[in-house]
Amino acid sequence: MSANTLVRHVEAFATAVCNNIRDMVGSEVSPDPASLGEVRFAPSMPMTVMVHFTGAIQGEFAVSLDEAVAARMIGAWSEGMPDEELKAMRCDYGGFLKEALNTSVGQVILDLEKEFDALTFLSPVVIWGTLEYPDVPSGRMKATGDAGEIECYFVLNMMGLELGERLQSAIQALRASVQEASAAKRSVASMLEAFPLGLVIVDRTGFLRPGHARRTAPTVGLKSGDSLAGMHVVELLGFDEVVRRDMGLWLEVVHDRHGVIPFRDLVGLCPISEKENERGNLVKLEWIPLSDETGALDGLMLMIEDVTEKRRLEFEMRKLSKIHEESVELMTQIVNLEPDEVQDFVFDSSGLLDQARQIVQGAHRDRQFIEGLFRTVHTLKGNSGQFQFKGLQKMAMEIETSISHLREENMLEESESSVGEEVGRISQGLEEAEAYIRRLEDLRSKLGRQSENVQEKASRNLPTVMVPIDQIDLLSSTLWGIRETGVSHNWSPVVINAVGRSASMAAHMREVDLGRLAPTLQQVIEKTSIRLKKKAKFSLVNSISLDVDVLRELHRCFVHLVNNALDHGLETPEQRLDAGKLDTGLITLEARKEGDEVVVIFADDGRGIDYTGLRRKLVERGLVSESDVDSLTNDSVSSFLFQSGFSTRNEVSELSGRGVGLDMVRTTLEELEGTTAIEAVPGKGTRFVMRIPVDIAQPSHRFLTTEVPA
Numbered sequence: 001m002s003a004n005t006l007v008r009h010v011e012a013f014a015t016a017v018c019n020n021i022r023d024m025v026g027s028e029v030s031p032d033p034a035s036l037g038e039v040r041f042a043p044s045m046p047m048t049v050m051v052h053f054t055g056a057i058q059g060e061f062a063v064s065l066d067e068a069v070a071a072r073m074i075g076a077w078s079e080g081m082p083d084e085e086l087k088a089m090r091c092d093y094g095g096f097l098k099e100a101l102n103t104s105v106g107q108v109i110l111d112l113e114k115e116f117d118a119l120t121f122l123s124p125v126v127i128w129g130t131l132e133y134p135d136v137p138s139g140r141m142k143a144t145g146d147a148g149e150i151e152c153y154f155v156l157n158m159m160g161l162e163l164g165e166r167l168q169s170a171i172q173a174l175r176a177s178v179q180e181a182s183a184a185k186r187s188v189a190s191m192l193e194a195f196p197l198g199l200v201i202v203d204r205t206g207f208l209r210p211g212h213a214r215r216t217a218p219t220v221g222l223k224s225g226d227s228l229a230g231m232h233v234v235e236l237l238g239f240d241e242v243v244r245r246d247m248g249l250w251l252e253v254v255h256d257r258h259g260v261i262p263f264r265d266l267v268g269l270c271p272i273s274e275k276e277n278e279r280g281n282l283v284k285l286e287w288i289p290l291s292d293e294t295g296a297l298d299g300l301m302l303m304i305e306d307v308t309e310k311r312r313l314e315f316e317m318r319k320l321s322k323i324h325e326e327s328v329e330l331m332t333q334i335v336n337l338e339p340d341e342v343q344d345f346v347f348d349s350s351g352l353l354d355q356a357r358q359i360v361q362g363a364h365r366d367r368q369f370i371e372g373l374f375r376t377v378h379t380l381k382g383n384s385g386q387f388q389f390k391g392l393q394k395m396a397m398e399i400e401t402s403i404s405h406l407r408e409e410n411m412l413e414e415s416e417s418s419v420g421e422e423v424g425r426i427s428q429g430l431e432e433a434e435a436y437i438r439r440l441e442d443l444r445s446k447l448g449r450q451s452e453n454v455q456e457k458a459s460r461n462l463p464t465v466m467v468p469i470d471q472i473d474l475l476s477s478t479l480w481g482i483r484e485t486g487v488s489h490n491w492s493p494v495v496i497n498a499v500g501r502s503a504s505m506a507a508h509m510r511e512v513d514l515g516r517l518a519p520t521l522q523q524v525i526e527k528t529s530i531r532l533k534k535k536a537k538f539s540l541v542n543s544i545s546l547d548v549d550v551l552r553e554l555h556r557c558f559v560h561l562v563n564n565a566l567d568h569g570l571e572t573p574e575q576r577l578d579a580g581k582l583d584t585g586l587i588t589l590e591a592r593k594e595g596d597e598v599v600v601i602f603a604d605d606g607r608g609i610d611y612t613g614l615r616r617k618l619v620e621r622g623l624v625s626e627s628d629v630d631s632l633t634n635d636s637v638s639s640f641l642f643q644s645g646f647s648t649r650n651e652v653s654e655l656s657g658r659g660v661g662l663d664m665v666r667t668t669l670e671e672l673e674g675t676t677a678i679e680a681v682p683g684k685g686t687r688f689v690m691r692i693p694v695d696i697a698q699p700s701h702r703f704l705t706t707e708v709p710a
Contacts, residue, residue, distance in 0.1 A: 006038050009112060010139030010154035013061055016104040017152055018143050024100055027073040029145035031152075041138035041155045048127045049097045051105045053112075055119035059136075059156040061105045063097065067128075069148035070097055090128070098124035198304030201290070202233045204255050206248055209299065219306045221279030233302065237285075238277030246271035249582050251300075258297040261588070263289050265539035269584050274307065282308040348552070349392070349437050352380045356399075356430055360423060371644045373426070374403050375664040380433070382559035392436050399429040469548070472509050473699075479503035480703050500703060508700035512551050514591050514600075515543040521558060525587055528566050535573050535584040536566060544591040544598065546697050550672060554600065554690075557665045561602045561688055562587065564662065569606035569686050579683065581605070597674075598697035603687040609680040611637055621646065638678045642666040665690075672696055 011031070018029045043064035050062045067086055070093035071077035077086075101124045113119050138155040198220060199213035208231050217226050220237055228236060234244040247270075254266050267273075267287050274284040284305045292298040356376045359369060381396035402425045480503040486496045522538045529536040546554070565587050570576075573583035590601045611634050618624040618640060624632065640646055644663040665688070669676045674692035694701045 005115075006137060006139030006154055006156065007036055008139075009108065010141050010152055011036055012108045012111065013104060013154055014141040014143055014152035016107045017063060017100065017150075018145075020100045020103050020107075021073060025074050025096065027145060027147050029073075029143045029147065029150065032142045032144055035140065035142035037140060039138060039140045041133050041136050041153060043130070043133070043151060043153065045151060046129060048131075049094075049101050049124055050127065051101055051121050051124050053105070053109065053119050053121040055117065057116050057119070057156060060153070061101065061108075061121075062153040062155065063101055063150055064153070065150040066148060067093070069150065070094075072147035090126075094126045098126065198302075198306075200228070200233070200236065200302050200304070202251070202300045202302050204251055204299070206233050206244070206251055207231070208233060208236065216304065219281070219304050220283060221277060221281040237272070237283060237304070238279045238281065239272070239275075240278070243271060246577070246583065249580070253582060254300070255297055258289065259295075261539050261541060261586075263287075265537060265586075268537045269582055269586065271583070276308075280308075281306050282311055348383060348556075349380060349433075352376055352383075353430060353434050353437065356380075357427075360427055360430065370403060370406050371663070374400070374644075375667060377403065379556050379559070379664060382563060383556070389436075392433060395429055395433045395436065399426055399433070402426045402429065469510060472506060476503045476506040476699070476703060479506060503703040504700045507703055508545075508698075510547050510549075510699045511545040512548050513543055513545050514551065514554075514589070515540055517551070517555055517558065518589070520555075521562060521589065524559070525562055525566065528562065529570075529585075532566055533572065534566060534570055536570055537584055537586055539586060539588045541588050541590040542592055544593060546591075546598070547699050550692065550697050553668050553672060557668050557690070558589070558602065560662065560665055565602075565604040565606065565686070569604040569608075571607050575607075593694060593698075596694050597691045598694050600690040600692070601687055602690070603685060605685040608682040608684055608686055609634075609638055609678070610682065614638070614640070634680075635677075638680065641678065642676070 014031045018031055021027050021029050041062075043062065045064040045066050047067050047070060048062055048064045050060045052058070052060050067090075068077055068081075071081075071086060071089060074093050074096050076089055076092060105121050109119055109121060136155055136157060138153045141152050143150050143152060195213040196215060197213065198216035200216055201209040201211065203209055208228055210229065212228055214224070216228065216236075217224050222228075222236075232244065234247050237243075250270050253269065254263075257266060270285070270287065272283075272285055274282065276282045284307045286303040286305075288301040288303070289297055290299045290301055356373060359373045359376065377396050377399045381393055381400065384393035384396060402422055406422055479499055483496055483499040483503060486499060518538070518540045525536050525538045565585075570585035570587075571579065571581075576583050576585065585604060585606055587604045588602075590603070592599055614637050615624075615629045615632070618637065619626050619629055623640060623643075623646070642662045642665070646663075666676055669690055669692070672692050673696055674690060676688060676690045679687040679689060
């Protein structure tokens with residue numbers, strides 16, 4: 001990187017910002033050449049808009065200015081305007097500046113990528129007030145206009161920049177090496193000679209096929225002249241017999257399930273991804289599937305990289321940038337969330353708390369009161385654990401404990417004072433939970449409202465129009481009513497069919513792809529499995545579009561099913577190895593349409609259901625007599641798992657023991673006019689099969705009919 005890189009890129013950025021402000025609102029702002037230079041990053045204005053980028057390098061593009069200047073730019077400022085009125089317009093001028101910054105970064109980052117390869121930039125964040133920034137270099141250029149002065153910054157993490165240069169040099173060296181090899185002799189042997197990493201081909205049994213890159217042996221800690229022919233891949237990598245057994249199991253799974261489960265998910269089950277071998281080399285593996293002419297898996301290409309030195313440099317980088325990471329930790333966490341995740345969580349949690357409040361304030365205090373309240377709070381607890389809001393999760397557990405006292409001690413049959421005292425504790429817990437949600441919303445607001453409201457989204461995405469769901473329903477039903485009128489009045493079949501298809505298309509706007517939930521489920525599975533000292537991966541096998549309200553209800557069910565799978569279904573890594581399985585369990589989600597139903601299958605490859613132990617629990621709980629329990633079918637026995645209050649756990653944990661999760665799943669499916677069933681094979685796994693009428697799951701289907709013949 002040349003010495004003037006900071007200056008060069010901030011000059012381009014400042015020019016783009018000024019041009020975009022002029023194009024968007026007509027406010028003339030011009031860069032000041034005299035202010036151009038390299039400074040320590042320390043914005044002096046009370047309002048800063050930042051866009052973080054990451055990749056081979058990382059840093060920020062930022063604009064700092066006074067709030068009054070921002071208001072003048074959009075024509076919303078008047079002399080003598082009080083601070084309260086100015087702050088009330090933050091959504092207006094903050095949204096405008098985020099859009100201007102987004103557009104400007106999109107224009108200038110292309111030149112930055114020419115130096116440092118592909119980069120990813122995140123959503124803009126507005127910071128109100130001043131923060132203490134880490135001591136990092138930046139390019140700065142001021143710009144002035146009728147509205148006032150703004151400061152433009154281009155910031156780089158210098159340790160990350162050093163790594164970026166090393167990566168860029170390695171890429172250039174690889175290109176040069178390949179060009180030299182091609183010029184000398186266009187053959188596989190020559191390219192393998194020039195390839196800078198270890199490269200081998202592995203068959204189904206784990207043995208190496210002929211041919212390998214020259215760098216393979218030194219990459220794994222062997223001498224360059226060592227013979228690799230006929231060697232097992234685990235022996236090549238330098239690991240023990242235990243790893244060889246696990247690798248053999250994994251290779252069998254890959255070849256058996258290839259084409260059924262996405263390859264990236266199969267790679268996630270590999271017993272080695274990055275690990276130090278017995279020779280002291282930290283090796284990183286990358287697998288590529290090789291297919292024959294029929295499309296079947298014919299072997300695996302393995303690229304091996306010795307990342308020992310790279311990880312040492314990264315460790316040093318983390319030490320040097322610790323202050324910077326601590327300063328933006330919370331901001332980065334919110335920016336890295338999926339779009340609208342925090343807003344969705346606040347919306348869902350507020351709805352659940354309102355529902356719980358209505359139940360508590362209701363006049364009836366009976367068994368139905370307890371079960372309804374239990375299901376609602378249990379769902380709140382599951383959602384909180386999913387998003388790692390520990391404080392709210394703990395509050396929900398405490399409320400659950402109070403509810404369990406009402407259920408377990410039969411307090412509803414005792415004096416009104418005893419019930420009132422326990423209900424009072426529940427009400428207080430709900431108030432604390434509501435306060436937690438308000439604090440979360442306030443924090444999100446102070447960080448610049450990364451989750452936008454409808455007006456902000458509409459102004460940011462001009463081709464998009466935000467429409468309330470009830471208006472979509474009104475449009476589709478109105479169009480269908482017009483079609484029915486046309487049928488009764490013998491209109492042209494062409495018109496009738498066109499109106500019918502339009503009604504279906506309108507209803508389809510309510511539908512969202514199930515795959516939208518995959519990243520969230522993957523995160524909660526990874527985090528929860530670590531907490532339980534288990535290993536698990538998630539795979540979306542097949543997806544389908546579903547009504548947005550149905551998807552929201554199913555999401556709540558999936559949270560309970562994930563907890564059930566991790567706490568009850570999947571074994572510990574040691575137990576799985578003893579059973580001849582990979583130590584990492586696999587949780588899958590699949591959805592498809594079957595006739596007039598949508599079928600959603602949530603499955604794991606764990607221990608399945610211990611029907612003998614479950615029958616014993618039924619007798620112990622007095623649900624079935626000892627004389628009758630053996631005559632029950634496995635399906636009848638497993639149906640008790642959906643019964644409210646029934647749990648196979650003797651102790652209550654964060655995830656289970658209340659007997660609420662599966663009860664909530666069944667209740668939700670019944671409210672959707674659907675069904676749920678369990679299919680389990682002891683030692684192999686469990687499948688929850690949920691069936692929903694297609695008219696409910698896919699609103700567009702309600703308006704599909706046989707077309708009127710022309």
